[in-house]
Amino acid sequence: MRNKIKEPASTLVLRFISxxxxxxxxxxxxxxFLIIVxxxxxxxxxxLHEGFSIIPKKFSxxxxxTIFRAPKDIMQAYIMTTYYxxxxxxxxxxxxxxxxxxxxxxxxxxxxxxxxxxxxxxxFGGGIIPWYLMYASVLGLKGSTIAIWFPALTSPFHIILMRxxxxxxxxxxxxxxxxxxxxxxxxxxxxxxxPVLGPGLATVGLFLALGYWNDWYxxxxxxxxxxTWELQFYLYNxxxxxxxxxxxxxxxxxxxxxxxxxxxxxxxxVVATGPVLLFYPFVQKYFVTGITIxxxxx
Amino acid sequence: xxxxxxxxxARLAEKLGKQYHGRNVAIWFNLAVTIITIxxxxxxxxxxxxxxxxxxxxxxxxxxxxxxxxxxxxxxxxILVFVRDTKTGSIGFFSMILLLVLVTMLFFQFxxxxxxxxxxxxxxxxLNLYLVARTGHIFTILLTLGCAGYIPFTTxxxxxxxxxxxxxxxxxxILAVISFACIVLxxxxxxxxxRERGFLYEFRKNWVLFVMLIPVFIYFMxxxxxxxxxxxxxxxxxxFRDGLWASPFIGFKNFEHLFKADLYRLTRNxxxxxxxxxxxxxxxxxxxxxxxxxxxxxWFKRLSQTLMFMPYFVSYVILKVLVYNLFEYxxxxxxxxxxxSGLERIDFYNEPIYWPFFITVFYLWxxxxxxxxxxxxxxxxxxxxxxxxxxxxxxxxxxxxRYITLPLIxxxxxxxxxxxxxxxxxGQFELFYQIIGNNGVLYxxxxxxxxxxxxxxxxxxxxxxxxxxxGIYQAVFGFVxxxxxxxxxxxxxxxxxxx
Numbered sequence: 031m032r033n034k035i036k037e038p039a040s041t042l043v044l045r046f047i048s049x050x051x052x053x054x055x056x057x058x059x060x061x062x063f064l065i066i067v068x069x070x071x072x073x074x075x076x077x078l079h080e081g082f083s084i085i086p087k088k089f090s091x092x093x094x095x096t097i098f099r100a101p102k103d104i105m106q107a108y109i110m111t112t113y114y115x116x117x118x119x120x121x122x123x124x125x126x127x128x129x130x131x132x133x134x135x136x137x138x139x140x141x142x143x144x145x146x147x148x149x150x151x152x153x154f155g156g157g158i159i160p161w162y163l164m165y166a167s168v169l170g171l172k173g174s175t176i177a178i179w180f181p182a183l184t185s186p187f188h189i190i191l192m193r194x195x196x197x198x199x200x201x202x203x204x205x206x207x208x209x210x211x212x213x214x215x216x217x218x219x220x221x222x223x224x225p226v227l228g229p230g231l232a233t234v235g236l237f238l239a240l241g242y243w244n245d246w247y248x249x250x251x252x253x254x255x256x257x258t259w260e261l262q263f264y265l266y267n268x269x270x271x272x273x274x275x276x277x278x279x280x281x282x283x284x285x286x287x288x289x290x291x292x293x294x295x296x297x298x299x300v301v302a303t304g305p306v307l308l309f310y311p312f313v314q315k316y317f318v319t320g321i322t323i324x325x326x327x328x
Numbered sequence: 329x330x331x332x333x334x335x336x337x338a339r340l341a342e343k344l345g346k347q348y349h350g351r352n353v354a355i356w357f358n359l360a361v362t363i364i365t366i367x368x369x370x371x372x373x374x375x376x377x378x379x380x381x382x383x384x385x386x387x388x389x390x391x392x393x394x395x396x397x398x399x400x401x402x403x404x405x406x407i408l409v410f411v412r413d414t415k416t417g418s419i420g421f422f423s424m425i426l427l428l429v430l431v432t433m434l435f436f437q438f439x440x441x442x443x444x445x446x447x448x449x450x451x452x453x454x455l456n457l458y459l460v461a462r463t464g465h466i467f468t469i470l471l472t473l474g475c476a477g478y479i480p481f482t483t484x485x486x487x488x489x490x491x492x493x494x495x496x497x498x499x500x501x502i503l504a505v506i507s508f509a510c511i512v513l514x515x516x517x518x519x520x521x522x523r524e525r526g527f528l529y530e531f532r533k534n535w536v537l538f539v540m541l542i543p544v545f546i547y548f549m550x551x552x553x554x555x556x557x558x559x560x561x562x563x564x565x566x567x568f569r570d571g572l573w574a575s576p577f578i579g580f581k582n583f584e585h586l587f588k589a590d591l592y593r594l595t596r597n598x599x600x601x602x603x604x605x606x607x608x609x610x611x612x613x614x615x616x617x618x619x620x621x622x623x624x625x626x627w628f629k630r631l632s633q634t635l636m637f638m639p640y641f642v643s644y645v646i647l648k649v650l651v652y653n654l655f656e657y658x659x660x661x662x663x664x665x666x667x668x669s670g671l672e673r674i675d676f677y678n679e680p681i682y683w684p685f686f687i688t689v690f691y692l693w694x695x696x697x698x699x700x701x702x703x704x705x706x707x708x709x710x711x712x713x714x715x716x717x718x719x720x721x722x723x724x725x726x727x728x729x730r731y732i733t734l735p736l737i738x739x740x741x742x743x744x745x746x747x748x749x750x751x752x753x754x755g756q757f758e759l760f761y762q763i764i765g766n767n768g769v770l771y772x773x774x775x776x777x778x779x780x781x782x783x784x785x786x787x788x789x790x791x792x793x794x795x796x797x798x799g800i801y802q803a804v805f806g807f808v809x810x811x812x813x814x815x816x817x818x819x820x821x822x823x824x825x826x827x
Contacts, residue, residue: 038724038725040724040725040726041724041725044622044725044726045622045623045624047619048619048620048622048623049623049628051615051616051619052619052620052623052628052629052632053632055616055632055635055636055696056631056632056635056636058693059635059636059638059639059693059696059697060635060638062650062653062654063638063642065650065653065654065661066646066649066650066653069653077659078658078659080659080664082653082659082660082661082664083661083664121543124543125543125544125547126544128540128541128543128544129540129541129543129544131540132537132540132541135537137534138534138537139530139534140530144541147548148544148548149826151548151551151552151553153750153806153807153810153826154556154803154806154807155552155555155556155799155803156552156555156556156557156558156559156796156799156800156803157555157558157559157781157795157796157798157799157800157802157803158778158781158782158785158795158799159558159561159781159784159785159792159795159796159799160555160556160557160558160559160561160796160799161551161555161558162785163555163558163561163572163792164550164551164554164555164558165550167572168554169550180547180550180551181551183547184544184547189544214536215534215536215537215540216536216540219540240641243643244641244642244643244644244645245643246643246644246645247757247758250786251785251786262643262645263645265645265646265649266645266648266762269645269648269649269652270765292659295649296649296653299645299646299649302643302645302646303642303643303646306641306642307638307641307642310638310641311634314634314637317637317701318701318705321698321701321702322701322702322705325702325740325744
């Protein structure tokens with residue numbers, strides 16, 4: 031029935047404009063990805079001579095074949111990144127949820143002080159160099175994998191987000207009554223809070239996991255051995271240094287000149303980003319929730 | 329109920345009356361001690377004497393000219409000058425800690441005096457006043473203990489006893505301990521009256537909650553609070569022989585150097601880029617959010633939103649690949665297009681003019697979807713009734729947007745803008761570093777604090793003093809901006825204030 035009501039002309043004009051902008055916006059956001067994907071399927075010589083294009087001018091699977099002929103390096107980077115993501119996200123979630131639980135309880139007298147101390151770290155700090163020296167010199171973690179996952183375990187944003195989730199999912203009255211029944215705080219946390227905290231854990235966990243998956247910075251600072259590189263840093267190095275290309279040539283048995291360098295770079299980018307873009311449409315709603323809450327709470 | 333309350337109030341007054349005398353003595357005594365502490369810790373009171381100067385100076389191998397400038401005794405304020413003149417960097421960090429403790433102590437002592445004379449009655453009697461007094465004394469005691477430890481510490485560093493303490497330090501220490509004890513005694517009485525519990529009580533009752541905070545506590549100590557002590561490096565000139573903690577203390581030389589060389593350029597770039605990001609970014613996001621909200625076809629709406637949100641999820645390394653694909657000299661998309669339409673190739677990577685524009689565009693590209701989410705949520709929360717009423721009154725869509733949507737999302741817009749202004753000194757490090765990398769040709773227009781400091785960290789360890797100084801400047805500047813913005817937000821609407 032509703033469709034039959036005649037809309038005024040202005041509405042239709044605006045709808046037309048909206049549609050146009052939405053399509054344009056989507057194309058602008060999609061276009062660069064298409065170039066990468068198409069580049070990875072294009073023959074290397076074609077890229078070198080005729081440049082990148084949206085549709086492969088000369089289709090070729092050579093780049094992917096090259097990668098999977100000697101997948102040792104990229105597999106190692108994949109394994110390490112998965113390791114960092116799993117360890118960092120699970121430990122980070124645990125610490126964040128514990129802290130969020132404590133500062134969401136009214137019975138904890140110092141909750142505002144603790145919140146402020148956490149928040150303060152996001153508005154003031156000693157700078158990058160003291161931070162770097164703390165890990166590299168004072169703790170001596172340069173080259174250790176701990177230095178890659180530890181610095182991103184949690185953040186004020188994640189903790190505040192978690193606190194908001196716990197506060198709305200588990201009101202004080204529930205913990206109070208559980209305490210009357212004789213439950214301690216750890217029992218309450220594991221038996222009462224965690225079971226109903228699904229959306230909160232998913233949201234914060236996805237933010238953490240995305241951060242770990244996309245990180246290259248900590249590898250660039252703390253890694254001394256390419257065995258511990260994160261995937262994105264491996265990719266970054268591949269883009270920059272000729273040495274990585276040479277090493278690959280060695281593994282595959284091709285000479286450096288024969289290696290399809292440009293299309294291999296693109297194929298690597300596809301392989302590294304693939305999982306994120308595949309998962310993303312299904313988990314988008316958690317990010318939307320997180321961003322909306324985070325923006326309101328500062 | 330009311331009667332009961334009145335009785336208990338009367339009882340309270342009676343109890344307070346009994347305690348009044350004792351409390352007053354304690355508070356006045358504490359005031360006296362506070363004033364004595366402040367007076368004795370003024371810069372002209374020397375706390376540390378040099379014993380046997382000739383032998384010490386010979387041992388430190390000082391030149392005549394340096395010796396002439398030295399004093400025979402120092403206060404905590406200028407002990408760092410001694411460190412600088414004699415190039416004894418190994419005692420510099422300890423000296424800085426002493427200075428920091430002294431400043432904190434003075435802060436609390438002055439706060440006590442301010443509270444004392446303000447005489448505002450809190451709901452819990454004098455408990456807040458006692459808290460300030462106790463904290464002040466704790467720092468006084470820490471300072472005296474620190475000074476006592478400073479003597480053996482310097483002795484071991486010099487290889488002979490160089491310093492001795494003035495009796496002033498002992499006097500202050502003893503007075504602080506006595507006054508602390510008095511305050512604790514009267515505080516315990518007052519706690520009983522107001523049924524207020526101290527930290528120890530809370531800790532005993534809720535120690536499990538404190539245990540739960542341990543992981544996050546460790547994290548923030550290592551990641552944020554302990555590194556703050558590293559600001560000391562900004563005042564040293566690092567060299568490999570002496571190491572981090574023993575490099576010569578050089579005062580504000582690093583800041584002078586930074587001021588002369590790079591500070592203006594870095595500040596300008598950081599602030600201008602951020603302003604462009606914040607203003608253009610928020611406006612684009614609002615426009616797109618309004619347009620998207622007008623779309624009726626649901627799958628189309630969701631699809632376009634999903635696509636526009638996508639760039640947020642890829643790493644900056646991928647962004648680097650994209651930028652490279654677009655602007656590369658030989659095979660970049662733009663250059664290919666230029667050539668095929670009969671134009672000259674442009675060597676983008678050697679032309680600084682283009683990059684401020686490119687960087688802004690890529691920032692917008694990456695953050696469009698993120699910002700849209702917030703504005704869309706705020707638009708969806710507007711009640712349909714407004715629009716229905718407007719339609720009945722004959723307003724068309726454009727008028728509805730102008731008079732309903734825009735005014736109603738204005739608060740969100742203002743809040744987001746102010747929050748963003750608070751971080752105006754923070755750079756989008758990954759964006760700049762991945763797009764520009766180590767391309768020195770473009771530094772003049774693309775270098776921000778974060779990229780500058782990162783380069784120093786990774787490639788020029790001898791300049792870490794300057795890098796740390798840049799970091800401190802950035803942090804302090806940013807902090808001041810946040811405090812000022814927060815002040816205005818609070819004045820405007822206290823609910824939106826950050827703290």
